[in-house]
Amino acid sequence: MLFAPCLLFDFDGVIVDSEYYYYQAAKQAFAGIKDIQEQEYYHYWTNQGGGLRREQRLLNLSDAEVTTLAARTKQNYLSFISSGSIPIYPQIPPILQTCRELGKELHIVSNTHPDWIRAILDQHNLTAYFSKICGRYPGTRSKPAPDVFLQALQEIDHPPEDCLVLEDTLKGVQAAQAAGLRVCAIRNRYNQDIPFPTECLFPSHQHLLDTLTTF
Numbered sequence: 001m002l003f004a005p006c007l008l009f010d011f012d013g014v015i016v017d018s019e020y021y022y023y024q025a026a027k028q029a030f031a032g033i034k035d036i037q038e039q040e041y042y043h044y045w046t047n048q049g050g051g052l053r054r055e056q057r058l059l060n061l062s063d064a065e066v067t068t069l070a071a072r073t074k075q076n077y078l079s080f081i082s083s084g085s086i087p088i089y090p091q092i093p094p095i096l097q098t099c100r101e102l103g104k105e106l107h108i109v110s111n112t113h114p115d116w117i118r119a120i121l122d123q124h125n126l127t128a129y130f131s132k133i134c135g136r137y138p139g140t141r142s143k144p145a146p147d148v149f150l151q152a153l154q155e156i157d158h159p160p161e162d163c164l165v166l167e168d169t170l171k172g173v174q175a176a177q178a179a180g181l182r183v184c185a186i187r188n189r190y191n192q193d194i195p196f197p198t199e200c201l202f203p204s205h206q207h208l209l210d211t212l213t214t215f
Helices: 019-029 038-048 051-059 063-082 092-101 114-123 147-155 170-178 205-213
Strands: 006-009 105-109 132-134 163-167 182-186 200-202
Touching (some): 114 132, 200 205
Parallel strands (some): 163 182
């Protein structure tokens, strides 16, 4: 599948090891309301999506309270970005360089706002590797809805059959498949127990790199 000429990378959990910082941002926002557990966050928020709405149902929160919690979580996460705290996976620079040498066109397709993505990529000198950065704008549904992938397909000069998606969450795999795209999942420390509905699965970033370098 990696013979596809166009690779669409998810961002969080694929390019950057950011989920812990999202967890901390939410945990701080919910202080005094609920002690969100780390594995609970990764299971319901990271992999399935809709974690804040789930908490609204469980805690009987009003829409106004949810809006406030979302704003607090956002500001907490932005503080991690501005401080340069969010790391990339160490295999990502050689993965991107190998893809460039193989002549592949690279894009990012993510639920994350494009400005946040660019800020982190700039900190790690990775922005130039990507032709397009397709993030979620207001009014676009989050993964597992296919909106961000359908939007990306309108912006890039490749048909779906030329593209391969690299994802790390159940919601991301489902979104890519709903958009009619082929998808490979990558294991990381947040998704070890997730049964991905795809035939292509990399046990680690290192395995992806090793596969690319055998071409």
